[in-house]
Amino acid sequence: MKFFDRLEKIDRRIIFFLVGLAVIIPLIIPLGLPVDITGPVQDVFDRVEELPEGSIVVVSCDYDPGSEAELSPATAAFLEHCFRKNLRVYMMGLWPAGPELGNLALESIAPTYGKVYGVDYINIGYRPGGPVMLVSLGRDFTDLVRADYAGVPIDSFPLGRAVKSARDIDLVMTLSAGDPGVLHWIIYFSARYGTEIATATTAIMAPQQYPYLSSGQLIGLLGGLKGAAEYETLVDKKARAVAGMDSQSIVHLLLVVFIVIGNIILLYQKRRK
Amino acid sequence: MKQTIPLIIVFTFGFFVIIAFFIPLRVFQDASQTFETWYTGVIAFFVFIGIFNIIKVNVNKIQRKLSDWQYSIILLFFLAFMMGAGFIGGPEGGVFDYLFEHMQIPLGATMFSLLAFFVASAAFRAFRARTPEATLLLIAAVIVMIGRVPIGYYIWKGFPNLVEWIMSVPNTAAKRGILFGADLGLISMALRVLLGIERSYMGGGRE
Amino acid sequence: MLLILLVFANQVELKAFDTPNDGGSSITLEWHPDTLFNSYVIFRSVDPEGNFEQICELSDRTTYFDTQVVGGEDYYYRVEARGRESAVSSYIVGPVRAFPQIFNTSRINIAVCIVVLFFAIIYYITRARRGQRLFIRKIPGITAVEEAIGRATEMGKPVLYVPGIMDIDEPETIASMSILGRVAEKTAEYGTPLYVPTSKAMVMSMAQQVVKEASIRVGRPDWFNIDNVRYLTDDQFGYVSAVDGIMVREKPATNFYLGKFYAESLILAETGFSTGAIQIAGTALPDQLPFFVAACDYTLLGEELYAASAYLSQEPVQLGSLKGQDVGKLIFVIVVILGVLDRLVGFDILYNLFNTAQQ
Numbered sequence: 001m002k003f004f005d006r007l008e009k010i011d012r013r014i015i016f017f018l019v020g021l022a023v024i025i026p027l028i029i030p031l032g033l034p035v036d037i038t039g040p041v042q043d044v045f046d047r048v049e050e051l052p053e054g055s056i057v058v059v060s061c062d063y064d065p066g067s068e069a070e071l072s073p074a075t076a077a078f079l080e081h082c083f084r085k086n087l088r089v090y091m092m093g094l095w096p097a098g099p100e101l102g103n104l105a106l107e108s109i110a111p112t113y114g115k116v117y118g119v120d121y122i123n124i125g126y127r128p129g130g131p132v133m134l135v136s137l138g139r140d141f142t143d144l145v146r147a148d149y150a151g152v153p154i155d156s157f158p159l160g161r162a163v164k165s166a167r168d169i170d171l172v173m174t175l176s177a178g179d180p181g182v183l184h185w186i187i188y189f190s191a192r193y194g195t196e197i198a199t200a201t202t203a204i205m206a207p208q209q210y211p212y213l214s215s216g217q218l219i220g221l222l223g224g225l226k227g228a229a230e231y232e233t234l235v236d237k238k239a240r241a242v243a244g245m246d247s248q249s250i251v252h253l254l255l256v257v258f259i260v261i262g263n264i265i266l267l268y269q270k271r272r273k
Numbered sequence: 274m275k276q277t278i279p280l281i282i283v284f285t286f287g288f289f290v291i292i293a294f295f296i297p298l299r300v301f302q303d304a305s306q307t308f309e310t311w312y313t314g315v316i317a318f319f320v321f322i323g324i325f326n327i328i329k330v331n332v333n334k335i336q337r338k339l340s341d342w343q344y345s346i347i348l349l350f351f352l353a354f355m356m357g358a359g360f361i362g363g364p365e366g367g368v369f370d371y372l373f374e375h376m377q378i379p380l381g382a383t384m385f386s387l388l389a390f391f392v393a394s395a396a397f398r399a400f401r402a403r404t405p406e407a408t409l410l411l412i413a414a415v416i417v418m419i420g421r422v423p424i425g426y427y428i429w430k431g432f433p434n435l436v437e438w439i440m441s442v443p444n445t446a447a448k449r450g451i452l453f454g455a456d457l458g459l460i461s462m463a464l465r466v467l468l469g470i471e472r473s474y475m476g477g478g479r480e
Numbered sequence: 481m482l483l484i485l486l487v488f489a490n491q492v493e494l495k496a497f498d499t500p501n502d503g504g505s506s507i508t509l510e511w512h513p514d515t516l517f518n519s520y521v522i523f524r525s526v527d528p529e530g531n532f533e534q535i536c537e538l539s540d541r542t543t544y545f546d547t548q549v550v551g552g553e554d555y556y557y558r559v560e561a562r563g564r565e566s567a568v569s570s571y572i573v574g575p576v577r578a579f580p581q582i583f584n585t586s587r588i589n590i591a592v593c594i595v596v597l598f599f600a601i602i603y604y605i606t607r608a609r610r611g612q613r614l615f616i617r618k619i620p621g622i623t624a625v626e627e628a629i630g631r632a633t634e635m636g637k638p639v640l641y642v643p644g645i646m647d648i649d650e651p652e653t654i655a656s657m658s659i660l661g662r663v664a665e666k667t668a669e670y671g672t673p674l675y676v677p678t679s680k681a682m683v684m685s686m687a688q689q690v691v692k693e694a695s696i697r698v699g700r701p702d703w704f705n706i707d708n709v710r711y712l713t714d715d716q717f718g719y720v721s722a723v724d725g726i727m728v729r730e731k732p733a734t735n736f737y738l739g740k741f742y743a744e745s746l747i748l749a750e751t752g753f754s755t756g757a758i759q760i761a762g763t764a765l766p767d768q769l770p771f772f773v774a775a776c777d778y779t780l781l782g783e784e785l786y787a788a789s790a791y792l793s794q795e796p797v798q799l800g801s802l803k804g805q806d807v808g809k810l811i812f813v814i815v816v817i818l819g820v821l822d823r824l825v826g827f828d829i830l831y832n833l834f835n836t837a838q839q
Contacts, residue, residue, distance in 0.1 A: 012754065015397060016390040023389065033423035036433050065373075065381030066717040066743070096714075100373065129313035130649065136306050167545045178716070178742040179646055203421075204388075204743055208767045210445045211452070226421055249424035251389060256415050258397040263411070266401045295591055297584050299503040299551075316647065316682065323681030326711040333707060341729065377715075384717035388743060391750040399774035448766045451782045454809065455764040458783030459651045460597055461805035465790065466654065470605070470797055473661030473789055474654050474690065 004268045007261065015258065022254045026246035033246055040213055041230040044198045044220030045081070047171065053086040055170035056163060060185070061091065061098030063177035067202050068101055071175045073241035074200035074228035076105040078173055081235045083113040088159055089121040090169070094134075094180040099125045099149060102175070118148075118157030125149035130180035134188040138166035138195075166193030171219075175200045182209065186217050200227060280469045287467040327352065413439055492520075494570035496557045501587075504551035504580030509544045509559070511570060517561035522546075528556045528572055551578045589834050596811060601804030608800030616799050621760055621778035622791050628758045628777075629666045632733035638673035639663070640732035642723060642748060644739020644763070645679040645716055648686055651786070652764050656739035657683075657690055658789030659762075663736060664694035668703045676709040677726060679719040684711040720744040724751045737761040737776070738785060741768045749775035762788065 051057070059079065063071045082089050091106055093099035103123055110121050124145050127133050137144050141163050145154050154160035162168060172195055176182040182199040190197045196219050201209060203224025212218040222231055225248060228241035286308060293305035331345035358368040402408040419425040420436030465471035492511050499506040509522065522544055523532035538544060549555055556574030560567055608614055632639045641663060643656040660676065667674040676691065678684040688709045695704040712722040724747065727735065735752040737745065738761065745761070745768040752759045753775050761772035762780025772779045780788055783805075790798035819830040 010397075012394045015394050019390050019393045033427050035423050036426040036430075038433055038437060064716060065378035066385040066715075067381075068378055069382050069385070097373070097377075101378075104374075128316065129309070130647075132309040132312055132649070136309055139302070139306070165545075165547060167547070179650065179740065202743060205767055207440060207444050208448060208765070210441050211449050214441055214445055223421075226423075229423075245423050249422040249427075251393075252418045252422045253424060255393055255396050255418055258393055259400045259411065259415065262397050262400060263402055266403065291594075295584050295587055296582060297501055297503045298580050298582060299505065302503055312649070319681040319685070322685065323711045323714070326681065326684060330707050330710050380721075381715065381717045384721050384747065385743060387747050391746050395746060395750055395771070395774045451766045451769070453812070455766075455782035455786070457597070457805055457809050457812065458786035459764070460594070461601055461801055461808070462651060462655055462658075462786040462790075464598060464601055465798065465801050470801060471658055471789060473659075473793070474657035474686070 004265050008265050008269075018254060019251060022250045023247045026250050027243070030243070031246040031249070033249055035226075035229050035233045035242060035245060037230050037234060038227075040221035040223070041227050041234070042220075044078075044173075044222060045231065045234045047196070047198065047219050048078075048081050048085060048087070051085065051087055051170055054088060056088045056090055056159075056168060057082055058090045058092065058169050058172045059102065060172060060174040060176075061093040061102035062095050062174050062181040063101065063202075064095050064097040065101070067177035070202050070225050070228070071177060071200060072101060072105060073225065073239060073244075074222050074231060075102055075175050076109060076239065077228055077231040077235055077237060077241070078175075078200065078222075079105055079109045080237050081231070083109060083115055083120070084235070086120075087170075088119075088162075090159065090163055091121065091123040093126050094130060094184070095177070096126045096128075098175075099123055103149065118159055120159070122154075122157055122159045123149040124154065124160075131184040131188050134180070134184055135192065138189050138193045140165055141168075166195050169195050171196050171198060173198045173200070176205065177202050178205070182212075182218070186212055190217055198222075200231075276472065276475065279475055280472070284467055284469065287463075324352070413443070492559050492561045492568060492570035494557065494559050494573050496555075496573045496576045498576065498578050499545060501581055501584040502578075504578050505549070506545045506547045507549055507555060507557075507576055507578050509546065509557055511542055511559050517563045517568070519562045521560045521562060523558050523560065525556045526554065528574060532556075532558060549578050551580060553577060593812075597805070597808040600807045600811070601801050604804035604807065605797050605800040608796035608803075611796070614796070614799050614803045616791065616802055619780070619784050619787070619791060621762060621780045621784065622788050624758075624760060624778045625663065625792065626666060628734040628736075628760055629663065629670060629672060631758055632667075633670040633672045635733045637733035638675055638730055639667050639734045639736070640723075640726060640730075640752075640757070641674060641676045641736045642739070643676065643678060643683055643687060644737075644741055645719060645744060646740040647680045648682050650740050652740040653683060655786045655789065657686055659736075659738050659785075659792065660687060661690045661694050662789060662792040664691040665698050668695040668700040669698045671700070671703060673705070674708060675726060675730065675732065677712050677719075677723050678710070679712060679714060679716075681711045684709060716742065716744060720747050723748060727751050727755050727757070731755050732757055735759045737763075737772065738780070738788070739763065740765060741772075746771035746775060752776075 059075070061075060079089060089106070091099060091102050093102060106121060106123060110117070115121055125148065127137065127144070133144065147153055148157065148160065166189060172185055172189065174182045174185045174197065176199055182197070182201060185197050189195055197217065198220045199209060199218055200222035201224070203226070206221065206223030206227070209218055209221050213221055222228055225241050225244050229245045232238050232241050290305055290308065293301040328349065331349050334342050334345045355369070355372060358372060362369050400411055400414065402411050416432070417436050417439055419428065420432035425432035425436070462471065466474070494509065494511045496507055496509050499508045511520065519537055521537045522535050524535050524546065525532040535546065535548065536544065554575035554577050556572050557576070558570050558572045560569045604614065629639055641660055643660060644650070644653055646653050648654060648657070664674060674691065676687045678687055688706060691709050692704050695701050712719050728751065735757045737748055737759070741763050745763070749759060749761060749772055759776035760778045761776040762785040763769065763772065764782050764785055766782070769779065769781060787802050790802050815830070819834065822828065822830040
């Protein structure tokens with residue numbers, strides 16, 4: 001049974017190679033697996049549906065290029081929904097690169113709905129200071145936000161003038177890849193000012209959000225690329241996330257196969273002893 | 274004396290911010306906000322210290338021809354190039370934007386995607402049913418992995434619901450337990466720091 | 481007659497009062513909603529007979545916080561409900577004035593928790609000061625620290641200490657700096673090189689100070705090399721690739737990952753595993769714990785990270801604070817059990833007390 005001993009000491013690169021194949025092949029030959037909708041994603045969608053026209057939604061891009069692949073599809077799908085419902089989008093970011101990444105989606109989607117910068121949407125850019133800044137921001141936007149992303153005075157935009165404190169905001173959507181992020185929005189914004197918070201997080205962070213979902217501190221959750229794929233399905237705009245689902249399915253299956261093989265090796269080792 | 278002044282600052286400001294959390298009077302809120310703004314200012318200043326450190330360490334490496342010193346030249350070149358692109362064209366400028374979109378984003382995503390490979394090798398090595406608890410963990414992990422992706426739904430329609438149950442009941446209970454303990458530990462450490470019992474974080478020794 | 485009844489039925493009932501638990505800077509308005517109307521216009525005046533100025537127009541809301549008021553001055557309000565074809569106004573309500581509250585009563589629950597924990601900790605610190613021996617359970621990850629440093633020394637290889645990717649406003653980073661002090665003492669004593677790459681410049685400054693002081697404390701100031709404690713980059717994955725580079729090139733025999741980590745945890749730990757290092761990790765974030773548990777030799781779970789420095793110091797006063805923390809935990813567990821019973825029975829006393837969402 002040298003086979004199992006060899007398998008136990010298998011070169012990691014063979015595993016990596018198989019994972020690579022499992023990612024690439026379904027991207028080239030799509031399987032078209034159906035995407036089911038989970039409760040936390042449906043909750044976000046329903047809340048946006050309920051908001052009356054003109055409501056202000058803060059879209060906080062709290063991520064960077066590292067998690068762009070996972071969170072940009074969620075950003076795009078959510079913005080699509082907001083503009084379709086004629087909500088006003090107030091974009092910002094707690095991470096330096098976040099608003100820049102969000103802006104790519106904003107600038108590509110907003111014109112398709114005929115939205116006007118400063119009236120229907122605005123990007124106030126990166127806001128440094130993390131939790132400390134969030135506390136101050138909720139209390140008084142006008143004190144901290146003097147200019148938009150491009151340095152134009154915020155007062156020169158109708159939407160800039162409309163947001164004075166947390167109480168003017170109807171919903172916060174934080175696209176969060178870590179700290180500062182969703183946890184700080186909950187602790188320093190929602191708990192203090194009662195603002196509703198929805199989130200899209202990386203898949204790694206998603207399990208961590210369930211205690212806040214069950215306590216009602218989060219109204220909904222888009223977990224990882226799967227969450228984004230569900231949202232794309234809900235808004236009927238299938239794009240990058242849905243396309244990635246086949247790969248993700250096959251990789252997960254492959255992981256299960258690895259785990260099973262690992263356990264067969266364990267059984268063999270136990271018997272031999 | 275070198276430690277007494279920082280300790281007094283930690284004690285005074287720390288307790289003030291805690292008290293201000295409970296007292297909504299404007300004077301307390303304004304003062305608290307001012308301290309918070311100071312912190313933001315200090316953070317901004319440290320960006321320069323960081324850059325200075327990178328330059329100093331790498332110039333030193335090049336001068337003394339330490340191992341792999343050639344890479345330091347590349348690092349310093351790109352540091353200057355990216356800064357120059359930002360200063361000349363602004364953050365919205367063509368070159369800076371191009372470098373950000375076509376270099377930094379793909380490089381970041383590449384490192385992040387290493388996770389997929391490392392998860393596979395770690396799962397192969399570590400996910401073994403050595404004890405009854407590990408077996409339970411293993412079964413839950415397999416269900417979640419299959420049920421979280423469309424193929425799970427394709428295999429059995431009940432998978433996503435089972436996953437939601439695992440996530441919102443046993444997972445939430447465990448997370449709460451860990452968070453609860455961690456947060457109490459945090460408060461306890463905060464008290465040790467505020468009272469000056471714990472000083473090793475500022476280079477200090479015994480009480 | 482029917483028309484008059486309709487008007488009465490549609491009458492907007494307005495309530496205006498000082499916003500509770502604030503610094504005296506706002507007045508809360510609440511009115512009864514009516515589905516027949518699609519918007520509400522709020523008017524304000526300083527004189528009931530005077531000119532009412534429109535302050536805002538809202539839809540789908542039945543509360544408004546007027547933050548544009550001067551504390552201590554009298555204000556009068558009325559709300560006009562506007563439909564497609566008709567509009568109905570409320571009575572004028574007032575005078576109402578905003579005044580500051582000295583204590584935020586909605587946070588009394590948090591105050592109680594802090595005070596209870598504070599006294600539990602102080603009590604045990606006092607007992608420890610009097611010389612009473614306190615039993616603290618053994619934490620394998622912490623007891624392995626010395627052994628791990630010893631191994632690096634025997635192999636003649638460096639020790640790598642990664643303090644997480646967050647700044648010093650994160651408690652995990654402060655905890656990490658405290659442990660770094662103890663680790664630096666040991667490495668300096670043995671003369672083993674210690675690398676501390678950081679992702680934040682402020683953490684670098686702090687770490688340099690901590691390591692330098694530790695070397696002085698054990699009488700080895702010559703051992704301290706400032707370039708070994710350096711800043712790499714703020715970028716999460718840029719930092720990870722740089723640290724991975726250090727691991728692959730320098731092949732440290734011991735890796736510590738103590739602080740706040742995110743997606744990089746497994747990338748670091750797997751790279752460390754592939755270089756054959758003994759690895760000790762610790763973080764308070766439950767998301768990342770499974771990765772560390774899978775790829776490291778020892779993992780400090782949640783509170784153990786915060787306790788590590790106190791434990792390593794073996795100072796009675798520090799150990800006393802851990803004991804106090806445990807007693808605090810016991811009290812809170814009892815409160816949780818009572819809270820569950822309270823909710824099941826339907827009294828909701830504890831539930832209402834701990835429901836912290838601010839009014």
